[in-house]
Amino acid sequence: MTPEEQDLIMGLAFVPGMDRTRTLDEVLAHFGESDGGALALRLLRDSMERRDADDVEMALIVHGAADASAEEFLEPLIELFPAEWHREHEDIVSMLGTLRSPKTVPTLAKATHWVPEHLAWDENRALAVKAIWALGGTPGAQARAALVGLRDAENEIIRDNAVKQLARRGRL
Template sequence: MEGGQAMTPEEQDLVMGLVFVPGEGRTHTLDEVLAHFGESDGGVLALRLLRDAMERRDAGEVEMAVIVHAAAGASEQEFLEPLIELSRADWHTRHEDVVRLLGKLRSPRTVPALAEAARWVPEYLDWDENRALAVKALWALGAIPGAEAREALEGFRDDENEIIRESALKQLARRGEF
């Protein structure tokens, strides 16, 4: 796979082999994947795959990059800016995964993106009355230390949607700030 080119089905199968399947385990090792792509560092490969997927607006390959990232145990910090960008992109359907990864960072730099994700309902989630994306974003905000995250949560205390309002209040209570 050259930079910018789509992954072949064989390469996607190779990466999917990193996923642990109960009763089967993994069918490939990180070393096999790294060797195939000519990389020695899983975090570097994951970031390269993520940037290539974003350039091509390929949601399936965003998932491949996330799988390599998880298998490599790479630092989330390297993914911070691309993930913030992905949280706002309307060309994919992995917003809940992106919000979950942003939440794991616990970085104050993610607060604006998470607050935006809590308010935004992508077209493909229009049916979701439970507002799962918003709830995940609010949980992520609840885990971020500092005044900026608290203020973002407080901004949802009077939200017209009961699920969002209750989730924000739960997070403020969890933080001991309610």
């Protein structure tokens, strides 16, 4: 993706206190697409193939602006999550959490334990907390078991959030 295309897509990003500078229609027209979800998926797959962290971010911005269904993104997001070459781990976990799919449980469980290098500074473990909340909203015994396994975590933030999610699910 060219820097001009990245600037175009960045115009779709929501920044508190500022209006967006571009419309989805402008971005779609530039890329010759009529469907924002299809464009986002194409951009995501392309960025993964090229291992381009900036373009992963652009694809997720288009996805959000298009209010696209995350379901068709399930497999690429699961594949992309553990890669160290990008910085979108938290956004990926959030997107997977909206799916509430048992297929996401192994990835979400990994996110409760793994800290990507670019998030090593985060003592609040935001990635893990997002994953725990996503597990809390995911139906099924596998998600529950992942939460139960976190009840005795050494990290107090992880432990407390797991207990809260189990309570929310109605099962401690």
